[in-house]
Amino acid sequence: MKRLALEAAVFGRSTYLQYVALFQWANPQGYVAYKVLLPVTQILFFVELGVYATGPQNALYFALGNALQLTANAGIFGVIATVANERQYGTLPILLASPANRMVTFLSRAIVNVIDGIATVVVGLAIVVVLFGLNLQHANLLLLAICVVVISLTTAGLGLMFGSIGLVMRDAIIIANIVYYLLLIVCGINFPVSRLPGAVQVLSFALPLTRGVQAARDAAAGASLGQVSGLLAGELLVGLSWALAGYLLFRLLENWARRGGLQEAY
Amino acid sequence: MSRPGAASSHVVYGVLGGGLIGYWSVAYLDGGNGIQEERWNGTLEQIFATPTRLWVILLGKITGGLLFGLLAFLPTAAIAYLGFHAVLPNLDPGRFAISLGILTFSFFCIALTLTPLFALWRWAFSMLNGFELGVYILCGFMFPVAVLAPWAQGVAALLAPTWAVRALYASTLSGGPRDFVVWWLATIGLSLAYLAGAYFLYALVERKARISGQLALA
Numbered sequence: 001m002k003r004l005a006l007e008a009a010v011f012g013r014s015t016y017l018q019y020v021a022l023f024q025w026a027n028p029q030g031y032v033a034y035k036v037l038l039p040v041t042q043i044l045f046f047v048e049l050g051v052y053a054t055g056p057q058n059a060l061y062f063a064l065g066n067a068l069q070l071t072a073n074a075g076i077f078g079v080i081a082t083v084a085n086e087r088q089y090g091t092l093p094i095l096l097a098s099p100a101n102r103m104v105t106f107l108s109r110a111i112v113n114v115i116d117g118i119a120t121v122v123v124g125l126a127i128v129v130v131l132f133g134l135n136l137q138h139a140n141l142l143l144l145a146i147c148v149v150v151i152s153l154t155t156a157g158l159g160l161m162f163g164s165i166g167l168v169m170r171d172a173i174i175i176a177n178i179v180y181y182l183l184l185i186v187c188g189i190n191f192p193v194s195r196l197p198g199a200v201q202v203l204s205f206a207l208p209l210t211r212g213v214q215a216a217r218d219a220a221a222g223a224s225l226g227q228v229s230g231l232l233a234g235e236l237l238v239g240l241s242w243a244l245a246g247y248l249l250f251r252l253l254e255n256w257a258r259r260g261g262l263q264e265a266y
Numbered sequence: 267m268s269r270p271g272a273a274s275s276h277v278v279y280g281v282l283g284g285g286l287i288g289y290w291s292v293a294y295l296d297g298g299n300g301i302q303e304e305r306w307n308g309t310l311e312q313i314f315a316t317p318t319r320l321w322v323i324l325l326g327k328i329t330g331g332l333l334f335g336l337l338a339f340l341p342t343a344a345i346a347y348l349g350f351h352a353v354l355p356n357l358d359p360g361r362f363a364i365s366l367g368i369l370t371f372s373f374f375c376i377a378l379t380l381t382p383l384f385a386l387w388r389w390a391f392s393m394l395n396g397f398e399l400g401v402y403i404l405c406g407f408m409f410p411v412a413v414l415a416p417w418a419q420g421v422a423a424l425l426a427p428t429w430a431v432r433a434l435y436a437s438t439l440s441g442g443p444r445d446f447v448v449w450w451l452a453t454i455g456l457s458l459a460y461l462a463g464a465y466f467l468y469a470l471v472e473r474k475a476r477i478s479g480q481l482a483l484a
Contacts, residue, residue, distance in 0.1 A: 030389035037396035045399040045408075052409035053276060089306070 010100050014108035018082055039070055039124040046190055047132065063132040064220060065189035067124030068151060068213045071117035072183050075155030075208075076162070077176045078113035083163025083250075084172035092167070096254055106247050109163065110156040117152035138222040146225075147216035150232055154208035154239025155183075161246035167253055183209055208242065211235040278438045281346040281354060283408040286431065288338025290407065291398060293373035295391070296331030297324055298384035302391045310385065314475050320382065321468055328377045332370060354438045361437035361446055368453050369430035375457035376426065379464040382471040406431050426456035 043066045050062035083106075086092040095105070125148075128134045136144075162179055166172025184190065186200055187209040193201055204210045212235040215228040301324075304310040313323055347353060383390045402408060404422040411422045411432070422428045429452040436444055 030387075030393060034389070034392050034396050037393065037400070041397060041399035041403065045403050048403055048413060049408050052279075052413055 007101055007104050011104045011108050014100070014105050015111045018109055019112045035120060035123050038073060039067065039120060039127050042066055042070060043124060043127055043131075046184075050190060060128075060132055060134060062190055063128040064125075064134065064217060065213060066184075067128045068121060068148070068216050069184060069187070069189045069209060070120045070124045071148070071152045072155050072180050072209070073120055074113040074117035075110075075152060075159045076180045076183070077159075077173075078116060079110050079156050079159025080163045080166050080172050080176040080179075082109045082113065083160065084166030084169070087167050088172075096257065102251060102254070103247060106160065106250055107243070110153075110160055110243075113159065114149075114152045114156045117155060118148055121148045121152065134220070136220065139220045140222055140224060143219040143223065143225055143228065144216055147212055147219050147228070147232065150235055150239075151209055151212035151216065154212060154235050154242075157239035157241075157243035157246070158208050161242045161249065164246045164249040164253065167250070183207065186210070188213055205234075206238065208235060208239045211238070278354060278435055279408055280350070281343060282339075282434065282438065284342035284345075285339035286407040286434075287402055288342065289335040290373065290401060290405075290427070292331050292335030292338065293328075293370075293377055294380070294398060294401070295395060296334070297328040297377045297381040298391055298394065300324075300327040300331075301381060301384035302388075305385075305388060314385075314472065319468075320385075320472060321378065321464075324378060324381050328374060328381065331377065332374055335373075336370070356438060356440040358437045362434065364450065365430055365433040365437055365446070368450050369427060369434060372426035372430050372453050372457045375460045375464075379460045379467065382464075382467050385471055386474065401425070401427070404428065406435075410435075424456070426453045426460065429453040429456070 043063050046066045047059050047062045051059050086095055098105070125134070129136065158179065162175050163172070166175055169175065186193070186196060186204045187207055188204070189209070193204045193210060196204060211231040215223075215231040215235065218228050218231075301310070301313075304313055314320065316323075380394060383394075387393075403414070404411070404418065405425055405427040406422070411419055411428060414422065429449040433446050433449040433453075436442060436446065436449075
């Protein structure tokens with residue numbers, strides 16, 4: 001019991017420090033403005049582009065998809081930066097020398113970003129309701145909320161994986177950019193996954209968001225939990241798999257660095 | 267946008283739009299990102315203390331970013347051609363080259379104007395990064411400005427790249443308005459106006475930095 005409390009304290013402290021490190025650029029006004037500016041511009045851009053290319057009948061499809069995909073801003077950019085910045089700012093050797101439970105410190109990298117991702121999607125959905133008239137009268141709001149939490153968790157799982165890769169790269173932000181825009185293309189955000197070539201569809205279903213966004217679209221249309229439970233279970237499984245792969249990679253790289261005394265070159 | 271039977275303007279936006287987005291992303295933020303890196307690495311104060319003027323230092327950062335950003339057209343044009351067999355059959359090379367040159371000048375002026383803000387505010391990067399897609403919309407990178415609401419078209423008219431992008435696309439289409447000289451002059455005029463504003467902004471940033479002595483914490 002005492003051991004569990006100690007681990008919880010490490011998790012809490014680490015989460016708080018991630019918050020301080022991640023939002024070192026922000027003050028409250030700057031954060032709020034950013035949280036409105038990014039969703040507005042991303043949703044408007046893809047809706048205008050989609051309407052120009054396909055016609056106004058699909059506007060809501062683009063708007064809802066992009067509002068949900070916004071969680072990747074925190075789950076991908078935020079998590080990758082949080083993990084990979086340990087190397088950039090020279091704190092990685094200290095982290096590796098710490099006796100703290102690796103799983104706890106690793107997972108704590110994602111928590112602030114999951115919360116931030118949920119907040120971003122909420123802002124995005126509010127924009128879709130106000131600007132594009134999304135009618136949530138018949139929506140299953142509780143299920144929609146569950147979907148938002150699930151996709152924020154699973155996207156952060158993918159972020160943990162690429163954050164680990166970022167530990168051995170000089171400029172992890174490049175990975176973040178590629179992954180973020182890849183999710184926009186292949187996860188059914190701006191067009192259905194069925195329109196992609198077969199091989200790319202395999203990739204789509206191996207990534208987070210694909211099932212979760214579909215489940216959220218169904219929930220917004222009034223589906224019940226039973227109707228989307230398969231999608232949500234698959235989404236969670238995918239996210240968990242990426243997070244686990246990220247953790248294993250993190251440990252592998254740590255052992256490699258320890259054996260070679262390469263913490264600084266890690 | 268490049269599906270068989272799509273309007274030729276759709277194809278042109280599909281081919282050039284990705285390159286414009288890539289070019290803008292680098293040109294717009296690279297200089298500022300350089301300043302942000304100086305802050306996080308603890309060298310921002312040295313930059314301000316050196317006898318070389320701030321704008322001269324930024325000139326190098328921005329020019330490098332512009333040259334690198336131009337490369338964005340290569341992969342997008344290659345993907346458009348190889349992946350979707352999309353080409354620009356009505357390309358007017360002379361006008362296209364002039365429009366691209368003037369667009370580059372406008373990107374350069376905007377980057378030079380905005381970059382000192384990164385020294386003033388540590389949240390400038392995230393804020394301007396958030397507005398990056400707003401410029402895609404307002405400057406007509408991927409679709410014509412004419413599809414926007416009238417008030418948004420008014421805002422777009424104040425942005426120098428809007429006119430250069432319009433000229434760039436017009437140089438690849440056979441029909442439509444062809445007021446190239448007007449568009450080029452509008453871009454150059456607005457860009458010079460930004461530079462005039464930048465002159466005062468640089469003076470303000472250098473003065474504020476010395477008064478507050480809090481560059482790294484700003």
